Amino acid sequence: MNPSDWLLLVLTLPSANASARVRIWRALKAQGFAAVRDGVYLAPANEASAEAFERLAAEIVELDGAAQVIEARARDAAQQADFEQLFDRSEDYEVFLRELLAVRKGLHKLAHHDMQRAEQKLRRVYEGIVAIDHFPGMASARAANTWADFTALVASHLAPDEPRATSRDIQPLNRAAFQNRTWATRRKLWIDRVASAWLIRRFIDEKAKFVWLEKPDDCPKTAVGFDFDGAAFTHVGERVSFEVLAASFGLDRDRGIARLGAMVRSLDVGGESVAEAPGFEALMSAARGRGVDDDRLLGEMSPVLDAFYEFYAAQPTGNSA
Numbered sequence: 001m002n003p004s005d006w007l008l009l010v011l012t013l014p015s016a017n018a019s020a021r022v023r024i025w026r027a028l029k030a031q032g033f034a035a036v037r038d039g040v041y042l043a044p045a046n047e048a049s050a051e052a053f054e055r056l057a058a059e060i061v062e063l064d065g066a067a068q069v070i071e072a073r074a075r076d077a078a079q080q081a082d083f084e085q086l087f088d089r090s091e092d093y094e095v096f097l098r099e100l101l102a103v104r105k106g107l108h109k110l111a112h113h114d115m116q117r118a119e120q121k122l123r124r125v126y127e128g129i130v131a132i133d134h135f136p137g138m139a140s141a142r143a144a145n146t147w148a149d150f151t152a153l154v155a156s157h158l159a160p161d162e163p164r165a166t167s168r169d170i171q172p173l174n175r176a177a178f179q180n181r182t183w184a185t186r187r188k189l190w191i192d193r194v195a196s197a198w199l200i201r202r203f204i205d206e207k208a209k210f211v212w213l214e215k216p217d218d219c220p221k222t223a224v225g226f227d228f229d230g231a232a233f234t235h236v237g238e239r240v241s242f243e244v245l246a247a248s249f250g251l252d253r254d255r256g257i258a259r260l261g262a263m264v265r266s267l268d269v270g271g272e273s274v275a276e277a278p279g280f281e282a283l284m285s286a287a288r289g290r291g292v293d294d295d296r297l298l299g300e301m302s303p304v305l306d307a308f309y310e311f312y313a314a315q316p317t318g319n320s321a
Contacts, residue, residue, distance in 0.1 A: 112188075204251075
């Protein structure tokens with residue numbers, strides 16, 4: 001479609017059905033569509049908008065109302081600009097940035113689990129605005145930069161020793177040479193470390209013993225280090241430590257492990273969106289928020305990772321679940 005194409009949803013609802021009117025209004029607002037006048041809503045002409053309008057039109061008809069989806073085009077550049085202005089999210093971004101700034105000022109006073117909750121709450125708000133920002137502009141760019149800076153600051157508080165990615169080949173290794181070993185990583189386990197420890201104990205060294213380090217320099221010389229700078233197994237390129245371990249021992253060909261790796265990467269460094277990732281992060285945050293030690297944390301999260309692995313392994317090839 002031409003960039004200046006638009007869609008109009010023209011609707012009427014029975015005046016007696018107030019709850020239906022509110023429900024439809026909320027649905028339109030949630031999609032970020034603009035009210036031109038009562039009963040007339042505007043959306044940019046794209047596949048997502050068309051599907052949303054058609055779905056709402058069908059629902060309105062079922063409610064004994066009437067609805068039509070109409071294609072339209074701006075009369076000229078001035079009207080096009082007027083239409084786009086109806087979708088301006090600058091005020092939404094400003095409110096979000098004020099809230100973010102308030103959280104940031106007191107960030108250093110928060111316990112880690114409160115810091116995680118604050119970030120998750122702000123993330124939901126930010127992603128909600130982005131989802132309905134049909135015409136991103138300067139306000140969007142400013143918010144994106146401020147959000148990236150904030151998440152980096154939170155990460156520096158939660159994981160100050162997060163490893164830097166190296167650039168090297170991942171060599172295949174024999175699991176037989178890594179049995180009954182002591183494995184070491186940074187304490188206060190988070191996503192990549194807990195998943196890596198689970199992978200080690202379940203698929204690489206079932207009798208593995210773990211040492212949780214106050215700082216990487218404390219790593220015993222005889223221990224196998226993972227997920228810190230200088231460790232035997234740490235980030236390589238875009239792969240997180242979990243994926244490097246899997247590739248090193250030929251486990252990345254396992255569908256369940258590969259998909260788990262994608263989930264860990266999405267939560268640890270970003271990347272491909274994985275539907276189950278927020279659920280796993282919430283479970284991990286709740287477990288860590290109770291203040292349990294790292295041995296118990298690994299014990300609590302291992303059955304969760306078992307379940308995720310079995311779910312992913314059972315998915316048909318090509319399924320993006």
